[in-house]
Amino acid sequence: MGELNLAELWSPIRLTIELAFVTTILLLVIGTPLAWWLARSKARWKEAVATVVAMPLVLPPTVLGFYLLLLLGPNGPGGVIAGLYGARTLAFTFSGLVIGSVLYSMPFVVQPIRNAFEAFGDRPLEVAATLRASPWDTFWSVAVPLARPGFMSGAILGFAHTIGEFGVILMIGGNIPGQTKVLSVAIYDYVETQQWTQAHILSAGMVVFSFAVILATMTLGKRFGQSGR
Amino acid sequence: MSGHAREISMALAGPLGSFSLDVDFKMPMRGITALFGPSGCGKTTILRCMAGLQRLPGHFIVGEETWQDSARGIFVRTHQRPIGYVFQEASLFQHLSVRQNLMFGARRAGDAPADDALSFDGIVDLLGIGHLLDRSPAALSGGERQRVAVGRALLSRPRILLMDEPLSALDRMTKEEILPYFERLHKSLAMPIVYVTHDIGEVARLADTMVLLDKGRVVASGPLAELQTDPSLPLIAAPEAAVMIEGRVDSIDEVYALTSFAVPGGVLIVPGRQGAKGVVRRLRIAASDVSFTRTAATDTTILNCLPARVVSVDGHANEAQVNIVAALGGDGKGARIAARITRKSLDALTLAPGTPVFAQIKSVALVK
Numbered sequence: 001m002g003e004l005n006l007a008e009l010w011s012p013i014r015l016t017i018e019l020a021f022v023t024t025i026l027l028l029v030i031g032t033p034l035a036w037w038l039a040r041s042k043a044r045w046k047e048a049v050a051t052v053v054a055m056p057l058v059l060p061p062t063v064l065g066f067y068l069l070l071l072l073g074p075n076g077p078g079g080v081i082a083g084l085y086g087a088r089t090l091a092f093t094f095s096g097l098v099i100g101s102v103l104y105s106m107p108f109v110v111q112p113i114r115n116a117f118e119a120f121g122d123r124p125l126e127v128a129a130t131l132r133a134s135p136w137d138t139f140w141s142v143a144v145p146l147a148r149p150g151f152m153s154g155a156i157l158g159f160a161h162t163i164g165e166f167g168v169i170l171m172i173g174g175n176i177p178g179q180t181k182v183l184s185v186a187i188y189d190y191v192e193t194q195q196w197t198q199a200h201i202l203s204a205g206m207v208v209f210s211f212a213v214i215l216a217t218m219t220l221g222k223r224f225g226q227s228g229r
Numbered sequence: 230m231s232g233h234a235r236e237i238s239m240a241l242a243g244p245l246g247s248f249s250l251d252v253d254f255k256m257p258m259r260g261i262t263a264l265f266g267p268s269g270c271g272k273t274t275i276l277r278c279m280a281g282l283q284r285l286p287g288h289f290i291v292g293e294e295t296w297q298d299s300a301r302g303i304f305v306r307t308h309q310r311p312i313g314y315v316f317q318e319a320s321l322f323q324h325l326s327v328r329q330n331l332m333f334g335a336r337r338a339g340d341a342p343a344d345d346a347l348s349f350d351g352i353v354d355l356l357g358i359g360h361l362l363d364r365s366p367a368a369l370s371g372g373e374r375q376r377v378a379v380g381r382a383l384l385s386r387p388r389i390l391l392m393d394e395p396l397s398a399l400d401r402m403t404k405e406e407i408l409p410y411f412e413r414l415h416k417s418l419a420m421p422i423v424y425v426t427h428d429i430g431e432v433a434r435l436a437d438t439m440v441l442l443d444k445g446r447v448v449a450s451g452p453l454a455e456l457q458t459d460p461s462l463p464l465i466a467a468p469e470a471a472v473m474i475e476g477r478v479d480s481i482d483e484v485y486a487l488t489s490f491a492v493p494g495g496v497l498i499v500p501g502r503q504g505a506k507g508v509v510r511r512l513r514i515a516a517s518d519v520s521f522t523r524t525a526a527t528d529t530t531i532l533n534c535l536p537a538r539v540v541s542v543d544g545h546a547n548e549a550q551v552n553i554v555a556a557l558g559g560d561g562k563g564a565r566i567a568a569r570i571t572r573k574s575l576d577a578l579t580l581a582p583g584t585p586v587f588a589q590i591k592s593v594a595l596v597k
Contacts, residue, residue: 123320126282129307130314131334131385138308141333145324 009198011178012186013205019094019182020162023101027109027158028151030102035110035150036139039117050114054107064104065171072096072172092174097182100172101162109158116150117143153217160213164206235292237262237389237421241278243285245271250285250445256438258292261415261422263432263453266442272425275442276393279423280314281307291389291421311338313382315392319374321366327377328362334385347386347418355417356380356410372403376410383418390414390422396431411435429464433473433513434596458554458565460541465552465567470516473596474564478508487532490593494556494563495535497593511596516552518591519568523578525587533590539580540565544572551575555588566590 038050056064069091072078078090078099090096124146128138144151166184173180175189183202190199240253250271256262264272277283281296284304289297296305313334321330335349353359356376366374375395382390395411396404408431415422415435426432432439432453440450441462449462457464457472464470474497476490481502488503489496490512497512504510526534538561544551551572557563566588580586 123316123318124322126307127314127316127320127322128333129282130280130312131381132308132311132337132339133333134308137337142322142324146322148324 004197008177009201012181012183012202015094015178015181016163016183019097019101020159022098023105023162024109024155024159026098026102027105028155031106031109031113031154031158032151035113036117036143038110038114053110056104057107061104061165061167062171065100065168068096068100068103068168068172072099091172092176092180094179097169097173097180100168101165104165104168105158105161108161109154112150112154112157113147114150116147119150120146149220152220156213156217156220160210163209237292237423238288238290239275239279240289241275241285241287243287245274245285245445248445250274252442252445252447254440254447254450256421256423256440256450258421259419260437261424261435262438262440263436264423264425264440264442265429265432265436266427266448268427270442271445272427272442273393276314276391276423276425279389279391280312281305281310282314294388311386311388313385313387313390315375315378315382315390315395317394318398319366319371319378321369321374321377321381323366325366326362327358327364327366327369330366330377331362331381331384334381338384338386347383349384352380352383355413370403371399372406375399375407379410379414383414388420390418390420392422392424394425394427397426397428408434429467429469433471434511454565458540458567460543460552460554465516465543465554470552470567470569472514472516472564472566474512474514474566476510476512478504478506478510480506492557492564494537494558494561497535497590498532499593499595503595513594513596514566514590515592515594516567516569519555519566520570520589520591521553521555521568521574521578521580521586522589523586526589529589531589531591533588533593535588535590537561537563537566537586537588539582539584539586541582542575542580544575548572553580555586557588559585561585 034053038046070076072090074089078096079088082088082090090099124142125138128142133141164184166188169180169182169185173185175181175185183206187199187202190202235258237256237258242251243249246269252271252275264275266272274283278285278287279289281304286299287297288295288299295303296310297303322333325333331349353362356379358373358376358380361369361373361377366377369377379395396407399407412435424435436453438451439453439456441448441456441464449456449459454473456462459465474492476492476497479489479491479496481488486500486502488499488501490499490510492512499512535557536559537555537557540554540556540561542551542553549571550569553568553570554565555568556565568588
């Protein structure tokens with residue numbers, strides 16, 4: 001039984017929140033244009049792209065983690081990029097975790113935003129064009145506000161899913177305190193070393209957090225679902 | 230494009246569903262032009278092409294501005310065309326209030342000088358939407374939404390207003406509530422309006438010019454009254470066939486409460502006091518309300534018995550009724566009216582083109 005060390009407990013929590021925060025921001029930046037393209041493009045191969053985006057939903061996290069390890073490692077493109085600033089690899093770093101999390105949580109962000117973009121159809125965009133709004137103007141003044149519920153649930157799901165991530169992180173992040181040792185890995189660690197109190201505190205915290213997130217998503221969905229029309 | 234600066238020219242050719250669209254017509258730069266035809270005749274496609282929302286080879290020239298000319302590779306994108314567009318469903322932005330909806334186009338229209346009729350207050354007043362400004366679109370009735378949509382389009386200071394069946398999604402009561410506003414638009418705005426509809430009643434009340442469409446082709450186009458009395462067109466044979474005539478109030482009989490309207494080739498009497506002398510109103514005469522006599526009847530309850538001349542007689546040999554076009558005035562040079570009578574009466578009175586007759590008009594309705 002290890003002694004209860006609050007700083008040691010807090011470190012993985014802070015790291016996890018940081019990771020989820022950065023990942024969610026990046027996902028909104030990357031996912032929004034991607035969702036827009038998936039919702040509006042008439043390209044025949046867009047469903048192939050959508051499938052690639054959705055694959056983390058079914059792939060075992062270890063598979064994704066394995067390929068990421070190759071890509072981010074010293075012999076992959078990630079190693080080349082790391083070389084630019086004097087590092088050897090992107091694997092086992094916080095940046096590597098962010099890249100992995102972005103790919104892993106992508107479907108949870110892109111799908112709701114895409115659905116929201118598809119839900120209002122062409123009409124509001126046509127109306128905006130007849131009122132002199134350029135496509136760029138229309139995107140910000142009409143499409144994004146109308147898709148707000150999609151952005152909300154996308155952001156919440158992306159954030160929450162990143163927090164619950166385990167397999168991918170174990171493969172590409174390892175277990176470096178303060179750098180890659182996130183919540184789920186820490187819990188695993190505590191259990192392995194039979195530190196039940198610490199495992200209990202973190203696990204119960206996750207249960208409460210998950211409950212709050214799902215409840216929030218559902219309430220939001222209901223509220224917007226009603227006032228949407 | 231000099232020489233035709235005061236007209237609108239439209240030509241399109243291309244595939245449209247199961248048939249092809251091939252139209253080429255001109256419209257005046259004033260008043261309401263109705264694109265009229267059955268569902269699927271291509272009228273909405275034409276309007277969408279005018280707005281640049283859809284693209285088919287052809288040209289669209291409004292006065293001196295060319296918005297599309299495929300031969301010269303010109304295609305102005307929708308947001309760069311100074312048009313106003315009213316969709317079938319009001320399509321207000323749900324995330325904005327009524328006022329924000331109205332300002333959406335106005336803010337982007339640039340600083341073109343707005344005359345009084347097109348100012349914010351002017352439009353709000355014209356459409357009677359002042360009390361709705363701070364509401365959400367979700368809290369409006371169907372008729373109110375459509376009025377706001379019209380206001381929103383007008384506030385973007387268009388050169389031309391395009392309306393795609395703006396009343397067809399509304400019930401009869403709401404239509405009757407909105408039509409007077411449209412008539413006010415017609416009266417107070419100088420800009421041309423293109424109005425797509427499949428309802429001849431709306432054409433009768435609003436249109437000055439009509440483009441008659443069928444299966445992607447222009448069947449006829451021209452002033453409304455001309456098309457309504459053209460025996461070669463299907464309008465005259467329709468069950469609700471009627472003719473619109475512009476009349477000017479000539480005198481009012483205070484004792485009997487009747488108003489006399491001067492129309493080309495005669496005077497028509499309408500019940501009620503219908504405005505001051507000189508006011509121009511639109512009168513509607515249904516073909517089923519017109520009958521003929523060879524001599525002037527003196528013992529009839531029908532007020533309007535006018536000398537006229539038969540212009541044309543059309544009908545099939547085995548059908549009960551025939552369609553007649555007659556021109557008012559003893560010389561047959563006045564306004565044309567349509568009539569539906571039985572073939573038996575036609576033979577009994579031996580009516581033929583040129584025959585002098587008296588037209589008995591059972592009722593004359595004011596449409597605006």
